[in-house]
Amino acid sequence: MGKLVRSHATEFALLAVIAAMCVFLSLATNNFFSLGNAFDLLNTSSVNIIFAVGLLVVLIAGGIDISFAVAASVVQYGAALILGWIGGGGWISGLLIAGGLGILLGAFNAFLIHRFRIISIVATIATFNIYFGLLMFFTQGVSIYDLPDWLTDRIILFEQEMADGTWAEITLPVLVMAVCVFATWLLITRTTTGRQLYAFGDNPEGARRFGINIGAMQFIAFGWLGMMAGIGGLIQAHYAQEVVPNALYGRELDVLAAVVLGGARLGGGKGSVLGCVLGVLLIAITQNGLNLLGVSPFAFKMIIGAIILAAITLSNTSLEKLLPFMRQRGARQ
Amino acid sequence: MAETMSTGGVKPLLSLHNINMTFGGIKALKDVSFEVLPGEIHCLAGENGSGKSTLIKIITGVYRPEAGAVIEYDGQTFSHMSPVTAQAGGIQVIWQDLALFPEMTVAENIAFHTVIGRWPRLVDYRHMRRTALKALQRLGVALDVDLPLKDYSIAQRQIVAIARALVGEAKLVFMDEPTASLTQSETDHLIDIARSLSVSGVAVVFVSHRLAEVLEISSRITVLRDGALVGVYPVEGMTQSRITELMTGKTFNQQVRAKPVGDEPIVLEVKGLSRPGQFEDISFAVRRGETLGITGLLGAGRTELALSIFGMLKPRSGRVWLNGRPVRFSSNRKAIEAGVAYLSEDRLSLGLIQPQSIADNLAIASLDRIKSGGLLSDERKRRLVDRWIADLGVKIGRQSDAVSTLSGGNQQRIAIAKWLATDPKLLILDAPTVGVDVGARAGIFEIVAKLAECGLAIILISDEVPEVYFNADRVLHMAQGKMAGWFDPRTCSLGQIEAAVYG
Numbered sequence: 115m116g117k118l119v120r121s122h123a124t125e126f127a128l129l130a131v132i133a134a135m136c137v138f139l140s141l142a143t144n145n146f147f148s149l150g151n152a153f154d155l156l157n158t159s160s161v162n163i164i165f166a167v168g169l170l171v172v173l174i175a176g177g178i179d180i181s182f183a184v185a186a187s188v189v190q191y192g193a194a195l196i197l198g199w200i201g202g203g204g205w206i207s208g209l210l211i212a213g214g215l216g217i218l219l220g221a222f223n224a225f226l227i228h229r230f231r232i233i234s235i236v237a238t239i240a241t242f243n244i245y246f247g248l249l250m251f252f253t254q255g256v257s258i259y260d261l262p263d264w265l266t267d268r269i270i271l272f273e274q275e276m277a278d279g280t281w282a283e284i285t286l287p288v289l290v291m292a293v294c295v296f297a298t299w300l301l302i303t304r305t306t307t308g309r310q311l312y313a314f315g316d317n318p319e320g321a322r323r324f325g326i327n328i329g330a331m332q333f334i335a336f337g338w339l340g341m342m343a344g345i346g347g348l349i350q351a352h353y354a355q356e357v358v359p360n361a362l363y364g365r366e367l368d369v370l371a372a373v374v375l376g377g378a379r380l381g382g383g384k385g386s387v388l389g390c391v392l393g394v395l396l397i398a399i400t401q402n403g404l405n406l407l408g409v410s411p412f413a414f415k416m417i418i419g420a421i422i423l424a425a426i427t428l429s430n431t432s433l434e435k436l437l438p439f440m441r442q443r444g445a446r447q
Numbered sequence: 448m449a450e451t452m453s454t455g456g457v458k459p460l461l462s463l464h465n466i467n468m469t470f471g472g473i474k475a476l477k478d479v480s481f482e483v484l485p486g487e488i489h490c491l492a493g494e495n496g497s498g499k500s501t502l503i504k505i506i507t508g509v510y511r512p513e514a515g516a517v518i519e520y521d522g523q524t525f526s527h528m529s530p531v532t533a534q535a536g537g538i539q540v541i542w543q544d545l546a547l548f549p550e551m552t553v554a555e556n557i558a559f560h561t562v563i564g565r566w567p568r569l570v571d572y573r574h575m576r577r578t579a580l581k582a583l584q585r586l587g588v589a590l591d592v593d594l595p596l597k598d599y600s601i602a603q604r605q606i607v608a609i610a611r612a613l614v615g616e617a618k619l620v621f622m623d624e625p626t627a628s629l630t631q632s633e634t635d636h637l638i639d640i641a642r643s644l645s646v647s648g649v650a651v652v653f654v655s656h657r658l659a660e661v662l663e664i665s666s667r668i669t670v671l672r673d674g675a676l677v678g679v680y681p682v683e684g685m686t687q688s689r690i691t692e693l694m695t696g697k698t699f700n701q702q703v704r705a706k707p708v709g710d711e712p713i714v715l716e717v718k719g720l721s722r723p724g725q726f727e728d729i730s731f732a733v734r735r736g737e738t739l740g741i742t743g744l745l746g747a748g749r750t751e752l753a754l755s756i757f758g759m760l761k762p763r764s765g766r767v768w769l770n771g772r773p774v775r776f777s778s779n780r781k782a783i784e785a786g787v788a789y790l791s792e793d794r795l796s797l798g799l800i801q802p803q804s805i806a807d808n809l810a811i812a813s814l815d816r817i818k819s820g821g822l823l824s825d826e827r828k829r830r831l832v833d834r835w836i837a838d839l840g841v842k843i844g845r846q847s848d849a850v851s852t853l854s855g856g857n858q859q860r861i862a863i864a865k866w867l868a869t870d871p872k873l874l875i876l877d878a879p880t881v882g883v884d885v886g887a888r889a890g891i892f893e894i895v896a897k898l899a900e901c902g903l904a905i906i907l908i909s910d911e912v913p914e915v916y917f918n919a920d921r922v923l924h925m926a927q928g929k930m931a932g933w934f935d936p937r938t939c940s941l942g943q944i945e946a947a948v949y950g
Contacts, residue, residue, distance in 0.1 A: 121593075121594075121595065303570075304569050304570055305567045305568065305569060305570060306561075306562040306563070306564060306567050306568050306569075306570055307567040308570075309551075309555065309559075309562040309570055310562060310563070312548070312550065312551060313548045313551065313559065313562075316548040316549060316550045316551060317546065317547065317548050317549070319544075319546065320542075320545075320546035320547060320548060321548075322509070322530075323507070323509055323530060323540075323542065323546050324530060324534075324546075324559060324560070324563055325508070325529065325530030325531045325534065325563060326563065383548065383549070383550040383551075384550050
């Protein structure tokens with residue numbers, strides 16, 4: 115047990131903070147502690163979690179990507195166009211098209227990074243501008259509202275009537291999110307490719323000397339994030355029932371903050387799917403709680419920024435000091 | 448031409464011919480040949496930059512040699528290797544920088560070969576764990592294989608790196624400076640391991656700068672100098688000074704420089720200085736013109752002690768006097784102003800700003816002195832740099848060249864000049880010869896001796912006992928953060944100090 119706590123210190127700390135916040139919000143508000151609110155949180159967080167697990171893979175491999183959120187917008191548009199051409203399509207063709215387009219956009223990032231040795235933050239800031247610029251130029255900023263019916267129809271997977279007559283529902287995005295989370299977990303912890311990604315992020319030179327294909331690592335990491343961005347984009351269009359070209363603009367930093375909050379390290383080699391999901395949920399719960407407490411939405415960003423700062427400072431310093439046994443073993447042997 | 452030695456009719460396990468390698472216009476290897484016999488312990492000797500590491504990287508497939516190279520290994524001929532063919536053929540390396548993965552568990556680090564391969568598979572963690580435990584058992588070491596590697600000390604990571612090399616069916620193991628951070632008993636253990644590998648038919652190529660060790664363990668020595676083969680020699684009849692001569696092409700005559708410092712005024716006095724977990728109850732004094740050597744193993748608290756005197760760490764208790772006045776520096780800036788200079792241990796990353804010019808690096812600690820009317824004066828900077836470059840005999844192209852273009856020895860001179868330009872009373876040199884060739888080392892100590900003659904008080908920190916033995920007036924041995932003993936090089940032998948430090 116001690117070993118488990120030690121090796122998953124970030125996850126346990128996040129769980130503890132989330133639990134404390136839930137207790138506080140349950141007491142302070144009337145509506146927080148309800149099935150409906152919990153399901154709402156899951157439904158609204160799904161897209162961010164899909165983005166987050168994709169970004170996690172890139173961070174583990176030692177990279178960073180600023181472009182994925184606008185890439186998701188490009189995919190939304192591209193997928194809407196292609197689906198129009200093929201005469202409507204359905205969920206399967208939709209997910210394949212969105213995922214495929216996403217992989218292409220991610221692979222372009224990997225190509226720039228690997229072929230021209232551009233550091234990933236610079237390469238993806240460039241593609242962020244290229245993708246967004248192209249999108250705004252070709253769409254003239256016009257949104258798409260006439261999406262196929264299958265895409266805009268809400269699909270309820272589970273529902274329950276509440277005491278006050280409202281319905282608590284879990285919808286399709288949650289299922290897609292769960293599949294993405296599971297697939298990412300499988301990739302990074304259970305496959306040899308995943309372990310190579312960790313190793314590459316942890317010590318690129320060491321990985322190279324083992325004969326790990328560095329180019330393949332970049333394409334897998336950025337391709338995976340691209341796929342998640344594509345899927346997340348489609349799900350976001352489904353959830354919002356419209357495609358607005360700048361709807362996801364700025365989302366990249368929210369997701370990045372959540373993933374780092376979840377224990378992933380900028381620089382590679384570290385991070386877990388659980389931490390990443392908890393990071394997104396912590397921010398979502400905070401936002402939800404502030405809403406229910408009646409705090410002005412204008413204060414949200416400020417408060418969330420402060421929470422991220424506090425959490426990261428804590429996890430960098432005091433956590434290890436609070437748990438001295440974490441450091442002592444090995445360090446002074 | 449290179450001398451060669453007959454292999455006595457035994458067919459070599461590995462033989463390389465016509466190995467050439469060029470990096471950015473510089474020939475790293477010139478027409479080198481190299482042979483290893485099955486089951487022998489072979490030493491590869493040479494200064495930094497002589498091409499040892501490049502040669503190992505060619506043999507293991509990290510680099511591809513230029514056309515014309517012939518690599519014969521285990522009955523097969525290659526024009527170049529790849530990491531995968533090298534590993535499949537049983538060539539294993541323990542890299543100097545270990546090439547381990549700190550965030551991953553010990554088990555994964557040891558059995559990492561199980562996740563390599565062209566096609567993705569599921570990871571078999573149980574198999575990994577078993578493999579790792581077996582490899583550690585073979586070394587007679589018990590480590591918790593489920594903990595991340597970063598929880599372990601450098602010496603333990605070394606063990607992990609060795610265990611990793613032994614998991615495959617190794618036929619040829621390269622050990623690149625394997626003992627650099629080990630204690631004597633750990634080194635002895637490693638030598639035993641190398642011997643038992645050799646007995647079981649595995650060839651070991653040992654790269655070490657501790658020549659005593661090389662002579663103890665190996666049967667043949669290949670010497671490289673400036674990327675070219677000097678020769679292959681039997682270890683019988685070889686001496687340390689002969690190897691040094693072969694490596695550098697120069698003759699050295701080391702003599703103890705220690706001199707009495709008598710009643711010169713005390714520059715620095717330290718009493719009962721402690722910083723829990725790093726060093727405890729340290730007391731000493733350094734006089735004007737004296738060179739105090741501090742030695743001890745890695746992690747003995749030497750660097751932390753130096754940083755505390757330099758104001759970068761806060762000691763918990765104890766007192767410090769500089770020129771008779773009690774001081775308590777709140778930052779290294781205050782220490783520099785008071786006349787303390789500290790030449791950092793890690794010159795490459797901390798001591799010099801590699802991409803910046805020689806002139807900017809040299810002047811950075813004394814910007815106040817080159818101001819004119821409140822602004823930096825290029826003219827004053829040029830004069831300052833000219834003066835120090837002439838004084839220390841640094842060979843440079845232009846002042847505006849990047850420091851990274853200089854050799855290790857010349858970089859170290861720039862680093863020293865940077866501090867001398869601040870006009871210090873006390874100079875702390877922390878591992879000043881790391882990354883500096885044997886040949887250039889002598890030049891650095893020449894400078895140190897001259898500075899002491901000019902009245903500077905010097906603290907010389909090094910884990911290379913001979914360095915402090917030959918160049919310091921008194922030697923303080925630190926072990927596990929405590930003062931373990933004092934030595935006077937004029938009255939004791941090098942062996943006595945080495946026994947105390949490595950024993």
